[in-house]
Amino acid sequence: MDIHEYQAKEILRDNGIPVPPGRVTKDPNDAVNIAKDYGDTVVVKAQVHSGGRGKAGGVKLAGTSDEVFAAADQILGLTISGHTVKEVLITPAEDIDSEAYLGILIDRESQSPVVMVCSEGGVDIEEVAEKSPESIKKLIVDPRQGLLHHQAYGLAGALYNDPSLVKQATVIIKQLYQAFVTSGASMIEINPLISTPTGEVKAIDAKMSVDNSELFKYPSIEAYRDVASEPWAETMAREAGLSYVKLDGNVGCCVNGAGLAMATMDLVKYYGGEPANFLDIGGSSNPQKVVTALQIITSDPNVEVILFNIFGGITRCDDVAKGIIEALGQLEIEAPIIIRLTGTNEEEGLKILSAEGMSAFTSMDEVVEKAVSETSN
Amino acid sequence: MSIFVDSKTRLLVQGITGRDGSFHTTEMIRYGTNVVGGVTPGKGGMSFKGPDDQKIPIYNTVEEAVADTGANTSVIYVPPAFAAGAMEEAVDSGVALVVAITEGVPVQAMTKIHAFAQDRGVRILGPNCPGVISPGKAKVGIIPEQIVMPGPIGVISRSGTLTYEAVINLTKEGIGQTTCVGIGGDPLIGTSFIDCLTQFKGDEETEAIVMIGEIGGTDEQDAAEWISDNLDIPVVGFIAGQTAPPGRQMGHAGAIISGSSGTAEEKMRCFEKNGVRVAARPIDIVELVREALD
Numbered sequence: 001m002d003i004h005e006y007q008a009k010e011i012l013r014d015n016g017i018p019v020p021p022g023r024v025t026k027d028p029n030d031a032v033n034i035a036k037d038y039g040d041t042v043v044v045k046a047q048v049h050s051g052g053r054g055k056a057g058g059v060k061l062a063g064t065s066d067e068v069f070a071a072a073d074q075i076l077g078l079t080i081s082g083h084t085v086k087e088v089l090i091t092p093a094e095d096i097d098s099e100a101y102l103g104i105l106i107d108r109e110s111q112s113p114v115v116m117v118c119s120e121g122g123v124d125i126e127e128v129a130e131k132s133p134e135s136i137k138k139l140i141v142d143p144r145q146g147l148l149h150h151q152a153y154g155l156a157g158a159l160y161n162d163p164s165l166v167k168q169a170t171v172i173i174k175q176l177y178q179a180f181v182t183s184g185a186s187m188i189e190i191n192p193l194i195s196t197p198t199g200e201v202k203a204i205d206a207k208m209s210v211d212n213s214e215l216f217k218y219p220s221i222e223a224y225r226d227v228a229s230e231p232w233a234e235t236m237a238r239e240a241g242l243s244y245v246k247l248d249g250n251v252g253c254c255v256n257g258a259g260l261a262m263a264t265m266d267l268v269k270y271y272g273g274e275p276a277n278f279l280d281i282g283g284s285s286n287p288q289k290v291v292t293a294l295q296i297i298t299s300d301p302n303v304e305v306i307l308f309n310i311f312g313g314i315t316r317c318d319d320v321a322k323g324i325i326e327a328l329g330q331l332e333i334e335a336p337i338i339i340r341l342t343g344t345n346e347e348e349g350l351k352i353l354s355a356e357g358m359s360a361f362t363s364m365d366e367v368v369e370k371a372v373s374e375t376s377n
Numbered sequence: 378m379s380i381f382v383d384s385k386t387r388l389l390v391q392g393i394t395g396r397d398g399s400f401h402t403t404e405m406i407r408y409g410t411n412v413v414g415g416v417t418p419g420k421g422g423m424s425f426k427g428p429d430d431q432k433i434p435i436y437n438t439v440e441e442a443v444a445d446t447g448a449n450t451s452v453i454y455v456p457p458a459f460a461a462g463a464m465e466e467a468v469d470s471g472v473a474l475v476v477a478i479t480e481g482v483p484v485q486a487m488t489k490i491h492a493f494a495q496d497r498g499v500r501i502l503g504p505n506c507p508g509v510i511s512p513g514k515a516k517v518g519i520i521p522e523q524i525v526m527p528g529p530i531g532v533i534s535r536s537g538t539l540t541y542e543a544v545i546n547l548t549k550e551g552i553g554q555t556t557c558v559g560i561g562g563d564p565l566i567g568t569s570f571i572d573c574l575t576q577f578k579g580d581e582e583t584e585a586i587v588m589i590g591e592i593g594g595t596d597e598q599d600a601a602e603w604i605s606d607n608l609d610i611p612v613v614g615f616i617a618g619q620t621a622p623p624g625r626q627m628g629h630a631g632a633i634i635s636g637s638s639g640t641a642e643e644k645m646r647c648f649e650k651n652g653v654r655v656a657a658r659p660i661d662i663v664e665l666v667r668e669a670l671d
Contacts, residue, residue: 106484108594108631111491111565126636143488186484213457213481213630243628247620258562258628259536259591262617263659266641269620270658278621280628311538311545313507313521314397343521343541364542365660 001210002049006089007224008188008206015179017172017190018202022091031072031090032065038092044071045091048083049229051124051207056080061093086229094204099192100159101125101136102173104180106187113141113180115173117155121192122205147177160195168201169193183221184214233296240292242281249274250304250375252297252335254290256281256315264309267364273372276303283314290323291330298333306335307371309364312343319345321352328356336374340367378583379511379556380531380576381474381502382410382450386515389448389472390415391455391463393425393435397478398454401519403428405452408522410515413446439463439470450474452508452517457481460504464490468499475567476517477504484630487565494567501567505629507537507559520557528553530666531577533570534589535562535596535629539617539659543589546663552670555583562629564593570600578608585611585669587662588653592618593632593639598647605651611669613662614653616641 009019023034024047035042046058053059058080060071068090078085099121107114118136120128129136137158141147149170156169172193180188190203215222227235237244243258247265251273255261258280265275277300281293297306310320324337339360341349346362353360361367388405392398393415406412406427414434415425421437436442439451451467453460453475460479467475468490475494482504494501502509508518512525519537524545532547532554534540544557558573560566570588577583586608590597597616604612619641621627623634634640648655654669656662 106488106564108564108596112488113485142492143485144492181485184483184485211484211630213483214485216458217483243626245622245625245627247622255538257536257538258632259534259539259589259617260542262591262621262627262632263539263542263615265621266617266619267658275620278625278627311541313538313541314519315538342545343524363660365658 001212001215001225003208003210003221003224004047004049004226005045005206006047008208009203011179011183011208012176012190012203012206015175017175017179018200019206020091020094020202020204022089024087024089025072026076026087028069028072028076031088032068034090035062035065035068038090041093042068043091043093044068044075045089046075046078046080046085047087047089048080048085049226050081050083053080058085083229094194094202095197097195097197099194101191102176102193103187103189103191104176104185107140110140112143115139115141115147115155115177117158119159121194125191141177146181147174149174152177162199164199165195165201172201172203184211184218185209186211233299236292237279237296240289242279242289242293242296244296245278246300247275247277248302249276250302251371252276252300252303252306253309254279254281254293254297254306255309256283256311260309260311264307264364264368267368268307268372271369271372273375276300281315287319287323287326290320291327294324294327294333295331298331298335303335304376305371305374306333306337307367308337308339308341309367310341310343312345316345317341317343317349318352321349325352325356338367338371338374340364378580379514380573380580381509381511381556381558382515382517383511384411384514386450386517387411387413387446387448388517389413389439389442389446389451391439391451391453391467393417393433394420395454399425401454402433404522405516406431408516410517413448414442416442439466443470443472448472450476450517452476452478454478461486461490464501464504465493468494468497468501472499474500474502476502476506476508478506478508478518480505482563484563484565487563491565491567502558503561503563503566505563506561506566507540509556509558511556512554518559520559524548525557526553528555529582529584529670530554531580531583531586532557532589533573533586534559535591535631536589536617540589542659543587543615543662546660547666550663550667552663552666555580562631564631570596571603574600574603574608583610585613585666587666588612588614590614590616590644591629591632592616592621592627592634592641595639597644601647601651601653604653612653613656613665613669614648615656615659615662616644
C-alpha cells in the first residue's frame with residue numbers, strides 16, 4: 001500500500017528525522033490560513049499516489065495569500081496519472097544548498113534490504129539508475145544485524161564532504177532504516193534530502209510503500225489508507241479478499257489463481273480481444289465471493305462479455321457454479337457469461353449450471369475464443 | 378527419479394489441525410506420502426485420524442516431532458500471522474526441506490528467514506506456493522493428484538492453477554512428469570528456478586523441463602542464462618502477464634513490473650536468446666515438449 005507524502009513525513013518525524021512542518025487541506029481558503037503560519041514563501045503540493053507531480057503542475061511555490069489560494073485552487077481537482085488530487089500539503093519553502101537522494105527497499109536478488117544514496121537528488125532516481133548507475137551507492141544490509149553505524153557513516157560520506165553534514169546524514173540514514181523496519185515498509189525514500197545554507201540536513205519530500213502483509217501489525221498505518229481516492233471496485237475487491245485490477249478492454253475476466261488470471265488475459269489478447277480486468281477470486285472461494293466478483297466486473301461499463309476460467313484445485317467448481325446462479329438472481333447482468341469449469345467437483349458444478357439451462361466449456365482456449373467472439377470489436 | 382520429494386520423504390505437517398492443514402494431510406496420505414507427524418502448539422499428545430484410520434501423532438513443537446519421528450521434510454499450512462514463526466521453527470529443527478504454502482508472509486520477515494535457512498543449509502520452497510509432487514511417489518502441498526502422471530518431464534512454476542493448466546495438458550497427451558514444483562508467487566522465495574534446474578540436471582529420468590514464469594523480478598532471465606551455460610536437456614518456457622500494466626501488483630505479491638523491468642516481453646526475449654522454446658499459449662507447451670522429446 002502506498003501512503004501519501006504527508007503521511008510518510010509523519011513517520012519520518014516520529015523516527016527523529018528533521019522534516020519541515022506542514023499541514024494538509026482540501027480547501028484553498030484553509031491553505032491561505034495555514035500558509036500564514038509558515039512565513040514568506042510556501043510550497044503547495046498535491047497529495048496523490050503518483051510520481052511526476054512537479055511535471056504535472058502539482059507542486060507550486062507561493063509568496064502571497066493570493067498566490068497560495070490560486071495554487072491550491074489549481075492543484076485541487078487536478079488529475080495526475082489518473083489520480084484526482086483531493087488534498088494539498090502546505091509546507092514552508094526551504095533554502096537549498098544541495099539535493100541528494102536516500103532510499104531503502106527490499107532487493108529481490110540479495111533478498112535483503114538495500115540502502116541507496118545518490119548525491120543527485122530531486123530527480124527521477126530510476127532515470128539516474130539507467131543513465132549513470134555509478135553515481136548511486138548501494139549497500140546490502142544483513143537483515144539480522146540491521147544497518148550498522150559504520151555503514152551509515154560510509155553512505156553519508158558518499159553524499160557530503162563537510163563533517164557536520166556527514167554527521168547529520170549518518171543519523172538520518174540510521175533513523176530511516178529504523179522507520180523502514182518498524183513500519184513494515186517495502187520501500188521508503190527521501191528525495192530530495194537537502195542541505196541548507198545554514199548547514200542543516202532535512203527531508204523535504206518523502207515516499208513510502210508498506211507491505212500489505214504487514215499492515216495487520218500497524219493499525220496506525222492501515223488508517224492512512226486513502227479509501228476516498230481508491231476506485232469503488234478496488235475497495236470492494238480488497239474487502240472481499242479478491243485481487244482486482246481494472247484494464248481498458250471489454251472482456252470481463254473472472255479466474256481462480258493469479259498466474260492463470262494473467263494467462264487468461266493474455267489469451268484474450270491472443271484471440272484478438274482486450275481484457276477488461278485482472279480478477280483472481282483466490283483459493284477457497286465461497287459462492288458469495290463469486291457474487292461480489294460479478295458485481296465488480298459488471299460495474300465496469302466497458303464490459304461486454306464475462307469470461308469465467310476456473311480450474312478447480314482448492315476452489316470447488318460447484319461453489320463457483322452456485323455463485324454464478326446466485327449472482328444472476330441478485331444482479332441485473334446483461335452481458336453474456338461464458339464459462340469454463342474444470343477440476344475439483346467439476347461434475348457437481350456442471351449439474352448446477354445445466355439445471356439453470358447453462359453450460360460450460362472444459363478447455364481454456366475454447367472459452368476464451370468464444371468470449372472474444374461475443375464482443376463488438 | 379524425481380527431485381525434492383519421493384518415497385524417502387518423511388513428512389511433518391505444521392498446522393495439521395487447521396482447516397486447510399487437515400484437508401490436505403488426508404489428501405497427501407491418500408496419495409501415498411509418508412506423513413509421520415503433525416505440529417499444533419497446545420495439541421501435543423493427540424493424534425490426527427488419517428483416511429484409513431491411521432493415527433498420526435501430533436506434537437507441540439517441531440523439535441519434539443523431528444526427534445520422535447525422524448521427519449526430514451515439513452510442510453506449513455499455518456495462517457500468515459504465524460507462518461514466519463513456523464518457518465523459523467522448521468529451519469531450526471533439522472529437517473532438510475521446508476515447504477511453505479501460506480500466502481501473505483511479511484517480506485521483511487522473509488529476509489531474515491532466508492538468511493537463517495542458508496546458514497543452516499535448509500531448503501525453503503515458497504512461501505505462497507502450491508508445493509511439490511513427484512507423481513506416483515509423494516506429494517507435499519496442494520497440487521491436485523488427478524492432473525499428474527509419472528513420466529520424463531520436470532515442471533517448475535511460480536504459479537498454482539496455471540501450473541495445473543499446463544500439467545493437465547501434458548498428462549492428457551500421455552506425457553508424464555518426474556516432479557512438478559511450485560516455487561511460489563512471492564518476491565522473496567527460498568527456491569529459485571535455477572535451484573530447481575540444478576536438481577533436474579542431476580536427475581537422470583528428467584528428459585525435458587517446462588518453466589512457467591510470470592512478470593516481476595529477474596528469476597526467469599537469470600535461469601535462461603544459466604540454462605544456456607549449464608543444461609543439455611531441452612527447456613520449454615511460458616510467461617504469464619503479457620497484458621499486465623506496469624506498476625500494478627497482479628495478485629501475487631511478486632508479480633509486478635517495476636519501472637520497465639520484469640516485463641513478460643523481456644523474459645520471453647531472454648528465453649529465446651538462450652535457447653528456451655517459448656510457448657505463446659499454455660496449450661502450446663504440449664507441442665513444444667513433444668518436439669523437444671523427439
